Amino acid sequence: MEAKEFKEFVKATVDKIVDYNESLRDRKVLPDVEPGYLSKLIPEEAPQKGESWQDVFSDIERVIMPGVTHWNSPHFHAYYPTANSYPAIVGELLSAGIGGVGFSWIASPACTELEVVTMNWLGKMLGLPKEFLNCSEGPGGGVIQGSASEATLVGLLAAKERMVRHIKKENPDMDEGIIKSKLVAYTSNQSNSSVEKSGLLGSMPMRLLPVDDKCSLRGATLLEMMKTDREAGLIPCYIVATLGTTGTCAFDNLEEIGPICKENNMWLHIDAAYAGAAFVCPEYRHLMSGIEYADSFNFNPHKWLLTNFDCSALWVKDSRSLIEAFNVERIYLTHDKEGLCPDYRHWQIPLGRRFRALKLWFVLRLYGIEGLQEHIRHSINLAKRFESRVQSDERFEIVTERSMGLICFRLKGENLLTRDLYDRILKRKRIYLTAATYQDRLIIRFVVCSRLCLEEDIDYAWNEITSQASEIINSQTHQTGIESAEKPVKKLEHSGKHLGAITARIEGLNINKAKVLQKIS
Ligand SMILES: *Cc1c(COP(=O)(O)O)cnc(C)c1O
Numbered sequence: 001m002e003a004k005e006f007k008e009f010v011k012a013t014v015d016k017i018v019d020y021n022e023s024l025r026d027r028k029v030l031p032d033v034e035p036g037y038l039s040k041l042i043p044e045e046a047p048q049k050g051e052s053w054q055d056v057f058s059d060i061e062r063v064i065m066p067g068v069t070h071w072n073s074p075h076f077h078a079y080y081p082t083a084n085s086y087p088a089i090v091g092e093l094l095s096a097g098i099g100g101v102g103f104s105w106i107a108s109p110a111c112t113e114l115e116v117v118t119m120n121w122l123g124k125m126l127g128l129p130k131e132f133l134n135c136s137e138g139p140g141g142g143v144i145q146g147s148a149s150e151a152t153l154v155g156l157l158a159a160k161e162r163m164v165r166h167i168k169k170e171n172p173d174m175d176e177g178i179i180k181s182k183l184v185a186y187t188s189n190q191s192n193s194s195v196e197k198s199g200l201l202g203s204m205p206m207r208l209l210p211v212d213d214k215c216s217l218r219g220a221t222l223l224e225m226m227k228t229d230r231e232a233g234l235i236p237c238y239i240v241a242t243l244g245t246t247g248t249c250a251f252d253n254l255e256e257i258g259p260i261c262k263e264n265n266m267w268l269h270i271d272a273a274y275a276g277a278a279f280v281c282p283e284y285r286h287l288m289s290g291i292e293y294a295d296s297f298n299f300n301p302h303k304w305l306l307t308n309f310d311c312s313a314l315w316v317k318d319s320r321s322l323i324e325a326f327n328v329e330r331i332y333l334t335h336d337k338e339g340l341c342p343d344y345r346h347w348q349i350p351l352g353r354r355f356r357a358l359k360l361w362f363v364l365r366l367y368g369i370e371g372l373q374e375h376i377r378h379s380i381n382l383a384k385r386f387e388s389r390v391q392s393d394e395r396f397e398i399v400t401e402r403s404m405g406l407i408c409f410r411l412k413g414e415n416l417l418t419r420d421l422y423d424r425i426l427k428r429k430r431i432y433l434t435a436a437t438y439q440d441r442l443i444i445r446f447v448v449c450s451r452l453c454l455e456e457d458i459d460y461a462w463n464e465i466t467s468q469a470s471e472i473i474n475s476q477t478h479q480t481g482i483e484s485a486e487k488p489v490k491k492l493e494h495s496g497k498h499l500g501a502i503t504a505r506i507e508g509l510n511i512n513k514a515k516v517l518q519k520i521s
Helices: 003-026 053-067 086-098 109-126 148-170 176-182 193-201 219-231 254-264 275-280 282-288 319-326 357-391 415-428 455-486 489-494 496-509 513-520
Strands: 141-145 183-188 206-209 235-242 267-271 296-299 312-316 396-403 406-411 434-438 441-447
Touching: 003 053, 086 357, 109 141, 109 275, 109 312, 109 357, 141 148, 148 176, 148 183, 148 193, 148 235, 148 267, 148 296, 148 312, 148 319, 176 183, 183 193, 183 219, 193 206, 193 235, 206 219, 219 235, 219 254, 235 254, 254 267, 275 282, 275 296, 275 357, 312 319, 357 396, 357 406, 357 441, 357 455, 396 441, 406 415, 415 434, 415 441, 415 455
Parallel strands: 183 206, 183 235, 235 267, 267 296
Antiparallel strands: 141 312, 296 312, 396 406, 406 441, 434 441
């Protein structure tokens, strides 16, 4: 492809991106396709001769769009958000345009240095303790990882290395393999699946600890498990505390956990993948108190801070622990400016790395701190709007308190009802939500995700939810009515269990029980 054609192609694509974003509200948030749909639309072999860009371009609507889940639709309220903004998209384009790999300073000085600076900006915006920043005196610093999952694994591997060194210092004769086989890690049973996975990948048993009724991991629980492990000859090494769990956006108790880690020389990693973005607003910073105990802190600008995937921000207090864990020297990787700037290859799992700081830089400059604060506050205000809708309808209950942009709610009564509601909403595909459980109760998670989301979209979602809830409740009442007509009263009286089940369901729905019972008899 020549430059002239590239310009035409990219201009058409930019128009397409804008049209797509502007049409998001009108597209059904979930696609209608079945597995295997795509292979039916394109040939089984790659083309022998190159095609025209126009042919490829026209296949975007025909082949791709029918199978796209519109994550940035204002009707997408599932999981957590994935960020998207025009400045970030341009940053991605430019990164591809420059197209280097910045594994060391010399491999692309701008790539490394812009990352150092933007990570300092971002860390200051969040109010992180200065020990985490590259611009402070000590060995702290920030690095962009591909995902929170990678950050958790990086923390685990660094923790392992640090603990081995620590133990070897006191017991020089102890075998490294034996030490490693005794290390254990801890997290709550509410932490993201990627935390458990990091234990698998890093060969360290990851204990999933129970939480309190606010889904928060407490110090006493951790201490108790550590004691059991120590008694079994094991060595507590790594703990992942979550600020904003994936299920209910709960916050682990850092003020209790932190001192335990310090005393026991354990590495404390904080996973704030989603909620961390809120710390750009000073009013939410109290939620990270205790962060001063952490060895590493991570959040995803690619979730709630308008920077397209992938961009996961990791800070460590002592970058030497990463370098000691990951440094593998080769003559072709060394350069004469070593030590003056970070060589980020030592701070991550892969060697190669993209110029991701560009999109972060564009976002930070084009939105500014105030623009980003506004984005967070806007999302939370919309979540409050949804919360008050749920509160004002007595058929529903909020199960765990609203946290950030997440509301966990359900229909009062048996899980079956909420299950039915959830299935109906998913089948209609007008909005997208995810379900979860809380203490055996089925809940629906509603998250304000898209940057395009407005008050009217919250009301649209609430209308969709209540219209389906009403249908369920009407059909329930109706069914009960039919049963009463068909079955003699006596029979019902004898099957007390059955009647109990019905009344329980009805109570849960807040329908006047007396009235329905009257109908039955
Ligand atoms: C989303 C999420 C993750 C995973 O993030 P990736 O960047 O996709 O790895 C980890 N932890 C929490 C709490 C999350 O919400």
